[in-house]
Amino acid sequence: xxxxxxxxxxxxxxxxxxxxxxxxxxxxxxxxxxxxxxxxxxxxxxxxxxxxxxxxxxxxxxxxxxxxxxxxxxxxxxxxxxxxxxxxxxxxxxxxxxxxxxxxxxxxxxxxxxxxxxxxxxxxxxxxxx
Numbered sequence: 001x002x003x004x005x006x007x008x009x010x011x012x013x014x015x016x017x018x019x020x021x022x023x024x025x026x027x028x029x030x031x032x033x034x035x036x037x038x039x040x041x042x043x044x045x046x047x048x049x050x051x052x053x054x055x056x057x058x059x060x061x062x063x064x065x066x067x068x069x070x071x072x073x074x075x076x077x078x079x080x081x082x083x084x085x086x087x088x089x090x091x092x093x094x095x096x097x098x099x100x101x102x103x104x105x106x107x108x109x110x111x112x113x114x115x116x117x118x119x120x121x122x123x124x125x126x127x128x129x130x
């Protein structure tokens with residue numbers, strides 16, 4: 001009787017562990033989705049900034065080069081470059097976080113598989129004995 005209650009207790013603990021891992025897996029998937037969404041947003045901002053830089057370059061080619069106009073255009077390009085660099089750094093950081101989250105998710109999946117196999121082995125042993 002004690003063996004049965006010990007096994008039932010262990011089985012219940014394994015089930016709680018599996019539920020906790022599943023919750024963690026779901027939370028990680030949500031974080032990955034948010035990161036993916038952020039990366040898409042960063043990509044869109046990068047495309048918009050690149051388009052702005054292209055427009056600035058076209059504008060520079062068309063403008064007769066007076067000193068005041070050239071100074072204004074140079075400042076705009078520098079600001080666009082700074083913004084583009086910030087977006088690149090942000091995208092790089094988010095890619096790193098995405099990779100880290102994917103590794104954590106992979107580890108959680110492995111742990112879930114391990115616990116599932118333990119649970120299946122236990123169930124298989126019990127059904128053979130009955």
